[in-house]
Amino acid sequence: MAAPIPKNKRRRIALGCEGSANKLGIGVIAHDAVTGEPTVLSNVRHTFVSPPGTGFLPKDTAAHHRSFFVRVAKQALADAGISISEIDCICYTRGPGMGGPLTSVAIGARTLSLLWGNIPLVGVNHCVGHIEMGRAITGAQNPVVLYVSGGNTQVIAYAEQRYRIFGEALDIAVGNCLDRFARTLEISNDPAPGYNIEQLARRGQTLLDLPYAVKGMDCSFSGILTRADELAAQMKKELSQGKETFTPADLCFTLQETVFAMLVEITERAMAHVGSNQVLIVGGVGCNERLQEMMCAMAAERGGSVYATDERFCIDNGIMIAHAGLLAYETGFQTPLDESTCTQRFRTDEVFVKWRN
Amino acid sequence: MATEFPLPPVLTYYPSSSSTPPSLITQGAEGRLYKSTHLASSRPCALKYRPPKPYRHPILDARLTKARIQAEAKVLDRCCREGVPVPAVYAMDAAAGWMMLEWIEGQPVRAGINVWLGARPETDEAIDAANDAHQTPLINLMERIGTVVGALHLTGIIHGDLTTSNMMLQPWKTTHTSQQQTNGEEAAAKEAAVQGDVVLIDFGLATTSSSDEDRAVDLYVLERAFASTHPRAEKLFEHVLEAYGKTFKKAPSVLVKLADVRMRGRKRSMLG
Structure with a gap:
């Protein structure tokens, strides 16, 4: 069921892309192949800030995410100090969140997947990302x-x-x-x-x-x-x-x-x-x-x-998406390219948490 | 745990408590529940004490505590007069945050259902067929819950926090056994766990309303609490609603409204 671990592979690595609201976050996480112990390799974030008295509108926020995606992704890779070939899966926020920003980031994630030779995609529930990251960090x-x-x-x-x-x-x-x-x-x-x-x-x-x-x-x-x-x-x-x-x-x-x-x-x-x-x-x-x-x-x-x-x-970040996505990936879960959609409504309790008992 | 907190002042001076030392029964979310006696040592009572919440601003805390004790006592009094099974109010001091109530024997419905479900061999499977014959005692309990909630709503009261922890199962004087005696002691114990009269407790969030909307939300709170507490018996919840629908004239329209409440806003995914 779980993806086979090559003998020489000591860790699994995931890149996570988050952009369900006004933060664009991309991060890289590694899980020890034996113990599952997570290590944060990079956590880069860029926030769209609107002027006082206004909120962030979906259209402007989506434009922000599109224009910063490449920069943030490059920075996340550089900080992590890994090569592309080491990445096991690319995780992205499937929902819930604002439609435009979610779509922009999903496109970014798909592009990276195709660009880097069909790295498997994993769609992640944003709320589950928060929970799993919180559990991992605090113990x-x-x-x-x-x-x-x-x-x-x-x-x-x-x-x-x-x-x-x-x-x-x-x-x-x-x-x-x-x-x-x-x-x-x-x-x-x-x-x-x-x-x-x-x-x-x-x-x-x-x-x-x-x-x-x-x-x-x-x-x-x-x-x-x-x-x-x-x-x-x-x-x-x-x-x-x-x-x-x-x-x-x-x-x-x-x-x-x-x-x-x-x-x-x-x-x-x-x-x-x-x-x-x-x-x-x-x-x-x-x-x-x-x-x-x-x-x-x-x-x-x-x-x-x-x-x-x-x-x-606490604040939206890419690392939590990478972490929750990698947990799912380790149980054999993947999101095929033609199903790599996103949705504004995606309840926390819809996710089958296969990685816990 | 029982000795961790200082006794609320009332239990240190209340004369009847001298014969039976009060004991802390539980620390709920809302407050602490003590068992003591009222007037006579043979008359057990529950003392519900809402201590000041250290996290809350004192002004806000005092406002909420007083309003909640008063509202709760009022609602219980009304239920008693209307014949809804709830504990009677013996005494109270809202500003001091306490209320003395009739002691209800038995265990919470939640515990009873868990004993029943836990005793089933196929523990991992959800109970599927709603008319599963083996589930009759549980189904009967679900129907009793529906009837009691219906009776409550008929009096124009909304509980506000219906869960299986906020219902007691007061044991029957004689046990009713539907199954054959050959089933043995274990089956009898299991069946006894879901027997008894349903008594509603903890009216801390109760309000007065006769609108379909408020009644439906009350049922919805119970439905979701039930599904999260007893996921395997989720399917049996329909028996609560079925029995509820028969309790008063406007009950069917509440059930129609319940369908709206389920579909509403962020409560539910809009997909599929």
Whole structure:
């Protein structure tokens, strides 16, 4: 079933291409042929940053990925210090994500595959990429996973060969809520809107009243965003009249305290439900130190532990696609060229996780 | 684990607790559950305590804790009056974050189902035929779940967190055995695991609503929790819905709405 290992081959190498949102990432990973131990050989990323007050549009983002693909790929190869002939498979993000950017990167991956003599392709689920990379980096064995980013909000636990979704956002993702609020306040998108909200929130002091929307293990963010936008409008109006009852920092502080409390709460519910005391946080919002701190406070009380990674692995990257793809490839999985499509909707629980038991 | 936390203040001064020392039963996501007694040492009770959450801003925490205890007590009281099987409220102090409830004997439905499924020889196979005769005791349980949820919804209450962990199986006074005695002790134990009256607990996220939408979401939460907790018995969930559909006049339209909820937005892949 598994691809045969030549006697002289000590490791398998995969190149991963990620571009489901505004980050174009290409990375190279090696797995020890015997132990499976992963080694990151390179991890290169280039981010499309839009001006303050705007978001990244699919068309512009796709154009960004197309224009930087070759540069980033070359850099990833150079950093890894490997020759093309050593690459076992080329992994790319099959979904979920934005259509245009996904397509651009899938074309890039196919091109590399054909160019380098039909190297097998492996289509990877973006969310599974995050989870597997998080597990590999932190060493968390069987954690409840909180996957929080600009496009996804899911609480996941592994059971019987699938990453099962216990709770998720019913409307917009938590990162989208934060990003869009950054647009309302016209905060810079560089390096990331969420990062700048986090910095601003540190100076906030007053907790304002925002809706708190947890439904079972699911949560909703659109109503909170609407209310936060209303408060921001009220603040601007008051400011023009020379009054100041609260500041942008207070708003960012309140927004973070509220939405993160919701996330920690649903994570805790899932932990209690499956009887696990490990939490792994992945996805771009997972870099937020306030979220990590709150999660640690919750886990400590339960006698558990939190596993989080830093921006190299939390934020979308090519290495996670390479890693998850290589895990699948080692079980004999490949994506034939004529099926190497991508899709905007690709649920985490659709993937058959053959590499775990 | 039982000695890790200091007792909530109420259990250190509540007079009836002096005869029976309170014990920590479980630390749920929402709070801690203690077993104690109420008024008489022969009257067991559950003390539900929501400690302050260290991760939450104190203002937000106080607001949520008080509102949730109050809402939960209100809902339980209403269920009791309407005859929905739930624990009765004995006493409460919302601001202090505690509520004293009737003690429900038995184990959670989740544990019962796992005992039942775990005892099956073909452990790796999903239960396929929904009318599999061997599954009758489990199917009966599923139907009882559907009926109880229906009764709850009829009173205009939405549970908000229906899972098989939030339902207890209160043992019957006499055991009902559908199988022949020749099946032996193991089969009897297995069957006993899924017997009993279904009692709904943990109304911490309950709301009041009679809309098809809210009822359907409530069922959907249960459906997904069931599928993720008992993947092998996923197919049997239809029996819950079938029984639910017979419980009140508007139940069939809730089931129609449930189909919409399943199809909605990001919940579901748009492919195929």
